[in-house]
Amino acid sequence: MSSGWRRPWRRTHLGTEADRATFRTLHSASLASPALREGLTVDSAGRSIRHLRDLLGTPALALTDVDSLLAWDGIASHHEGQAAPIAQRTAEAGDTRVADRDEVDCGRPGCEIRAAVASPLVVEDRIVGTLQVYAPVATAGLVQAADEVAQWVSGQLDLAELDASRTRLMEAEVRALRAQISPHFIYNSLGAIASFVRTDPERARELLLEFADFTRYSFRRHGDYTTLAEELRSVERYLLLEQARFGDRLGVTLRIAPEVLPVTVPFLCIQPLVENAVRHGLTGESGHISIVARDLSQEALIEIEDDGAGNDPETIRRALAGDPSTDSVGLANVDARLRATFGDDYGLVVETAPGAGTKVIVRVPKFAAGVHA
Structure with missing residues (x-):
């Protein structure tokens, strides 16, 4: 040695x-x-x-x-x-x-x-x-x-x-998105609430409170970001109001991992996608909307899927590019804000084909520097 x-x-x-x-x-x-x-x-x-x-x-x-x-x-x-x-x-x-x-x-x-x-x-x-x-x-x-x-x-x-x-651009984009919230949805929601006033006044009261909370959240004036929990709660209110209108014709499934609820996301980034799913998914006698949020360790994955008529992928490509003729509420807006917040790796992914329904995938990091609700 x-x-x-x-x-x-x-x-x-x-x-x-x-x-x-x-x-x-x-x-x-x-x-x-x-x-x-x-x-x-x-x-x-x-x-x-x-x-x-x-x-x-x-x-x-x-x-x-x-x-x-x-x-x-x-x-x-x-x-x-x-x-x-x-x-x-x-x-x-x-x-x-x-x-x-x-x-x-x-x-x-x-x-x-x-x-x-x-x-x-x-x-x-x-x-x-x-x-x-x-x-x-x-x-x-x-x-x-x-x-x-x-x-x-x-x-x-x-x-x-x-x-x-x-920041000014993102605020302008949110204002533009608010302007796209369908007046028909507001009118139809109030009509559905009114239809329950005599037959089921308790449900009418509950729906009116949900409508008030939905509009209060959608038109709030503070913050570029929110938590996924708050965004999904607004989505739930929106779907309750649509179900009051469509009844059994609209089926909804929500599967949310509790670990992703605190994740910070851009304000109004999920709701427009769900509105699109209802608009394009409920094309026949009935339709089903599925919202799934998964925990992927460092990321959260949110999927909004409908079983409607589907769409031509080229039409979706034009919608993501901002073509106003495509009738997809806020798709380009949400995609641009996700990329501006988290980087180009975090844009929307849309899977669709004629007759095959549509799935929109949102992937966000669970933690991002400078992004706080």
Whole structure:
């Protein structure tokens, strides 16, 4: 048996000084980023400015919109009043500039601040504010650093605008989907409720409450997301109202795994698919709708199936592409919102053929970053 000597493990510094400087830079940027991703406001500027000053290593830093100060960090706060005029001149110039001496001079003996570099913050080719670096002297390196950090901040603000645009688009798509809720369904539901008023007033009262809850959920104004439990509860109300109208002609089967009920999904992503199933599945004397939700470990699988006349796959392809002539309520809308929320791997899958009924498959991750009900 051979024996050998091993050098004992000893903790050492990670990497070179350049590596550590890179880490510090990335760390400061990562701390500033979340606030900037909310857009340029007094609140986001206040939460990010300290990290931006750490990034630049300067005595003082200001963030402004195009005509007023949003946040100041560092020494010599008596210079705060100079930030707004410098911002206005920088916005007019449209480029990084070194402030004139009289723009920065405070007349106080011993004040370290003798120079300022201001860089515009640009979102979608529009100047929305400035980043202003205050220091004893405006070196070429400081000007370059200010310009590069301002470009990075502008990139974060661009992403914030993209997020806001995406939210506005999703809200517009939900509004469009609400507009597609059939007036005939509302009229027929109220008619079915009215038919029970004399013969079965208790059932009429229950159906009226279900109708009120259904419309309240469908037209609510808060949140892009909901839980699968809430979405399926609205679907159940919808089907109860349709069964009140069609009676025994409409059969419904629901098989829901309880593990998937807390899963977050886009608002109104299941209900339009069930409405399509009722509309196209109840073509003869009777029809049957099946809704199944399964737990697939990391994902939830929801299937909406009818035994109706089925459809030409090419017609479904056009419906998913947004062709309004296909008479499929919200199919493209739901598909687009699922993909926008979870990625292109999570679009709708539709299995159909003439005479074979239709099955629509929705697959969603049980957990997705940034997606909360």
